[in-house]
Amino acid sequence: MRILSLDLGTKTGYAHSDGGSGVWNLSPKRHESQGMRWRKFRQHLNDMLKTVDFVAYESVARHLGTHAAHIYGGLVAILQEMCEERRIDYMGVPVGTIKKFICGRGNGSKQDVIDAVKNMGHSPLDDNHADALALLHYAIENFDDALPKGAKDES
Numbered sequence: 001m002r003i004l005s006l007d008l009g010t011k012t013g014y015a016h017s018d019g020g021s022g023v024w025n026l027s028p029k030r031h032e033s034q035g036m037r038w039r040k041f042r043q044h045l046n047d048m049l050k051t052v053d054f055v056a057y058e059s060v061a062r063h064l065g066t067h068a069a070h071i072y073g074g075l076v077a078i079l080q081e082m083c084e085e086r087r088i089d090y091m092g093v094p095v096g097t098i099k100k101f102i103c104g105r106g107n108g109s110k111q112d113v114i115d116a117v118k119n120m121g122h123s124p125l126d127d128n129h130a131d132a133l134a135l136l137h138y139a140i141e142n143f144d145d146a147l148p149k150g151a152k153d154e155s
């Protein structure tokens with residue numbers, strides 16, 4: 001199964017099981033409308049979904065600010081809509097689940113995740129990239145043989 005993992009945000013970390021990972025900067029440039037964030041995300045996602053059977057994304061239950069929560073919600077909505085249109089299964093994985101898998105405890109710090117991913121042989125660009133790589137390893141171990149129970153359910 002070809003898996004795409006995403007750490008959704010203005011700087012979206014991504015990792016693909018067939019190779020390729022990094023960060024998409026979705027920030028609107030000067031003189032661009034805020035709506036450009038959504039167009040940029042759709043463009044990147046459209047390219048990736050051509051080679052994907054399953055998408056795992058980091059399911060965030062709490063945000064520090066209202067603006068970040070709105071951006072996250074918009075990205076999740078676009079992701080789910082695009083996956084539904086293409087009949088690609090997807091699942092949100094809670095942050096604590098990912099951290100417990102990669103760090104051994106559910107309350108690991110951003111640096112703990114970066115260090116754990118580096119110990120696996122990766123060179124993450126930032127914490128978003130590290131989160132996507134950690135989620136990819138989690139998804140491969142848990143979802144690679146068959147679709148997860150409850151795929152398409154919000155975690």
